Amino acid sequence: MSDPTPRAQELRIPSLARVEGETALYLRIHHGTVVEARLKIYEPPRFFEAFLRGRAHTEPPDLTSRICGICPVAYQMSACRAIEDACGVVVDGQLAALRRLLYCGEWIESQTLHIHMLHAPDFLGEDDVIGLSRSHLEHVKRGLRLKQTGNAVVELLGGRAIHPVNVRIGGFHRAPTRAELRPLEERLRTALDDAWDTVRWVAGFEFPDAECEADLLALAEPGTYAIESGVPTVLPYDAALPPYSFPLRDFTDHVAEEQVSHSTALHSRLDGRRHLTGALARWAVSGHLLSPLALQAAREAGLGDPPSQAGAGRGEVCRNPYRSILVRAVEVLYAVQEALRIISEYERPAHPYAEVPARAATGHGATEAPRGLLYHRYALDGRGRVTDARIVPPTAQNQGAIEEDLRRLVQAGLDRGEGSETELTRLCERAVRNHDPCISCSAHFLELDIERTR
Amino acid sequence: MSTPTTPQPPARPRLGVFKLASCDGCQLTLLDCEDELLCIAAELEIAHFPEASSEPAPGPYDLVLVEGSVSTPEHLERIRRIRADARHLVTIGACATAGGVQALRNYADVEGYLATVYARPEYIETLAASTPISAHVAVDFELRGCPIDRGQLVEVITAFLAGRKPAIPNHSVCFSCKRRGNVCVTVAHGTPCLGPVTHAGCGALCPTYGRGCYGCFGPAGTTNLPALVPLMQRDGMSEEDIGRFLHTFNVTAFTAVEEQGQPGTTDAEGPG
Numbered sequence: 001m002s003d004p005t006p007r008a009q010e011l012r013i014p015s016l017a018r019v020e021g022e023t024a025l026y027l028r029i030h031h032g033t034v035v036e037a038r039l040k041i042y043e044p045p046r047f048f049e050a051f052l053r054g055r056a057h058t059e060p061p062d063l064t065s066r067i068c069g070i071c072p073v074a075y076q077m078s079a080c081r082a083i084e085d086a087c088g089v090v091v092d093g094q095l096a097a098l099r100r101l102l103y104c105g106e107w108i109e110s111q112t113l114h115i116h117m118l119h120a121p122d123f124l125g126e127d128d129v130i131g132l133s134r135s136h137l138e139h140v141k142r143g144l145r146l147k148q149t150g151n152a153v154v155e156l157l158g159g160r161a162i163h164p165v166n167v168r169i170g171g172f173h174r175a176p177t178r179a180e181l182r183p184l185e186e187r188l189r190t191a192l193d194d195a196w197d198t199v200r201w202v203a204g205f206e207f208p209d210a211e212c213e214a215d216l217l218a219l220a221e222p223g224t225y226a227i228e229s230g231v232p233t234v235l236p237y238d239a240a241l242p243p244y245s246f247p248l249r250d251f252t253d254h255v256a257e258e259q260v261s262h263s264t265a266l267h268s269r270l271d272g273r274r275h276l277t278g279a280l281a282r283w284a285v286s287g288h289l290l291s292p293l294a295l296q297a298a299r300e301a302g303l304g305d306p307p308s309q310a311g312a313g314r315g316e317v318c319r320n321p322y323r324s325i326l327v328r329a330v331e332v333l334y335a336v337q338e339a340l341r342i343i344s345e346y347e348r349p350a351h352p353y354a355e356v357p358a359r360a361a362t363g364h365g366a367t368e369a370p371r372g373l374l375y376h377r378y379a380l381d382g383r384g385r386v387t388d389a390r391i392v393p394p395t396a397q398n399q400g401a402i403e404e405d406l407r408r409l410v411q412a413g414l415d416r417g418e419g420s421e422t423e424l425t426r427l428c429e430r431a432v433r434n435h436d437p438c439i440s441c442s443a444h445f446l447e448l449d450i451e452r453t454r
Numbered sequence: 455m456s457t458p459t460t461p462q463p464p465a466r467p468r469l470g471v472f473k474l475a476s477c478d479g480c481q482l483t484l485l486d487c488e489d490e491l492l493c494i495a496a497e498l499e500i501a502h503f504p505e506a507s508s509e510p511a512p513g514p515y516d517l518v519l520v521e522g523s524v525s526t527p528e529h530l531e532r533i534r535r536i537r538a539d540a541r542h543l544v545t546i547g548a549c550a551t552a553g554g555v556q557a558l559r560n561y562a563d564v565e566g567y568l569a570t571v572y573a574r575p576e577y578i579e580t581l582a583a584s585t586p587i588s589a590h591v592a593v594d595f596e597l598r599g600c601p602i603d604r605g606q607l608v609e610v611i612t613a614f615l616a617g618r619k620p621a622i623p624n625h626s627v628c629f630s631c632k633r634r635g636n637v638c639v640t641v642a643h644g645t646p647c648l649g650p651v652t653h654a655g656c657g658a659l660c661p662t663y664g665r666g667c668y669g670c671f672g673p674a675g676t677t678n679l680p681a682l683v684p685l686m687q688r689d690g691m692s693e694e695d696i697g698r699f700l701h702t703f704n705v706t707a708f709t710a711v712e713e714q715g716q717p718g719t720t721d722a723e724g725p726g
Contacts, residue, residue: 044475046556069479128507
């Protein structure tokens with residue numbers, strides 16, 4: 001067209017699917033160049049940080065679990081750690097091991113859900129798991145079985161899979177007996193085979209080339225693959241910058257949330273740069289601490305060896321967001337193995353929880369939710385009332401990196417001549433799903449809004 | 455009973471799953487029906503379920519499950535459209551049935567809430583109150599719980615397919631506790647418990663784990679809060695503690711019970 005004035009074309013796709021939460025996408029394309037990609041999160045505000053004020057210090061684990069039905073354990077664990085930190089209590093020994101076991105259950109369940117029901121259909125050209133069950137029934141059945149085993153772990157330790165009831169600050173309301181954990185062992189052994197088969201299955205998918213240009217942020221814990229604790233550790237995208245870590249109490253000095261007009265989620269930046277948390281970041285930071293079996297699975301999956309120390313040393317960092325499904329599959333295998341280890345070493349603690357007397361202080365807690373680092377901070381008064389609460393969920397942190405992925409992938413698509421609405425929508429949805437976003441957390445899914453000017 | 459392998463039924467009833475303000479946990483419960491999911495998909499056409507499928511199909515739907523509360527101006531519009539497209543509308547969970555934990559704002563200053571969470575509150579559209587679906591449109595059945603119980607969800611879907619009323623009793627958690635053979639945590643240990651006034655459905659989970667029920671299924675069909683409050687006070691709870699205990703995931707529903715239970719009114723009690 002020869003119209004010299006900028007002319008807008010709008011394309012709309014009602015709601016991005018297979019993502020947890022509600023999101024729309026806005027793309028501005030000028031002369032075939034993507035000039036802007038914005039993820040519009042329209043998840044309604046629910047004001048958790050506001051109504052937490054005035055609540056008792058015992059309440060945030062149950063209250064904040066309701067932020068997300070997909071990763072309630074992550075919320076409960078980050079909340080517990082933050083409050084215990086404020087009160088100067090360290091939960092260790094078998095209680096800490098039980099927490100890790102509970103978290104392994106959520107990892108198995110949530111990662112398996114994403115791999116089989118949300119992400120795999122993208123690689124196999126299906127719309128959903130029901131379609132997938134027609135073409136790949138045995139894989140779907142295996143996924144359901146594996147997911148069910150993850151849920152069984154959470155249900156046994158927590159009472160139910162969604163919003164477990166047995167978690168409290170200091171530990172648990174009731175600690176299981178060894179005999180109660182035994183039936184889990186049998187299921188987890190089957191799950192170990194299923195997890196291997198899952199790794200081999202996803203390894204056979206075709207992965208488009210892509211690179212996520214963002215710093216990688218994950219927790220690091222000496223001697224173990226960090227899940228329920230650790231120190232924030234950064235692997236900058238810029239190779240000239242060395243990897244670094246910072247104390248958790250300084251988290252909000254490094255990760256600054258800012259509000260943008262197109263979203264009810266708050267955007268974050270890490271030391272002024274775009275960053276990514278989640279599976280790819282964990283692989284880069286803690287991959288070398290995976291079990292030998294999980295590392296063998298990673299090699300078979302084509303991930304190679306992870307960096308030999310947090311973000312540095314020999315080995316490969318994986319920055320291709322499509323390949324995050326490989327890391328998730330390896331993490332599921334690891335979580336199954338960890339769960340088996342914890343159960344085999346379990347001795348029932350004398351008390352199911354440590355006392356956590358309230359005091360006036362501020363505490364910080366961070367854990368690795370399946371989709372990335374989840375930070376909580378609470379200020380308490382002398383009676384243990386919450387006077388201030390701050391929650392930084394993984395998807396809000398990843399929003400900038402997801403938008404940049406969208407911009408690059410759509411640009412690459414346009415350059416290949418894939419400019420139709422259908423093609424772009426599919427591409428965008430894939431780009432977003434690569435990061436297993438949890439939109440409810442960040443403030444649900446994809447309405448594509450493309451504005452083209454020429 | 456039909457079997458999951460019924461050979462090509464002519465037209466399966468169409469299922470729609472919708473979400474307003476919520477955590478996604480109740481609709482996830484459908485995906486958590488690992489043993490039943492493929493059978494359900496064989497009996498029902500899952501026509502609209504954005505969390506699980508990328509090809510949402512337009513209405514009308516025979517059965518609609520709605521999760522979440524009405525909390526933005528856009529929700530008001532959306533819930534009317536959903537209702538118009540739904541032959542049967544079932545709300546799933548405390549948000550859709552009672553406004554959810556986000557209804558705590560109904561008793562607070564929303565402007566202040568916006569300013570606490572968002573630096574630029576003017577970008578955010580929200581209603582002053584988070585309200586249940588039934589406040590806006592007719593609802594055919596309300597399934598309780600934060601989250602809903604998987605077994606109860608399967609019962610609701612099965613009952614719909616069979617054309618009968620769901621067998622969901624509205625008695626208190628105490629009944630479930632007795633059935634499960636639990637020792638009463640209040641009687642034996644002096645642990646404050648909302649079981650006597652809370653709708654059954656979870657299987658008495660909390661008391662099974664040695665904890666007092668925290669009311670996540672909302673009030674039972676009949677309650678006697680004036681009798682329970684003194685017990686909780688005896689067990690060391692202050693008035694403020696009791697207030698917070700009742701005001702969580704079903705704050706609007708328990709507040710209504712509290713108002714009924716004021717001295718001078720007697721309609722809080724009745725035969726089961």
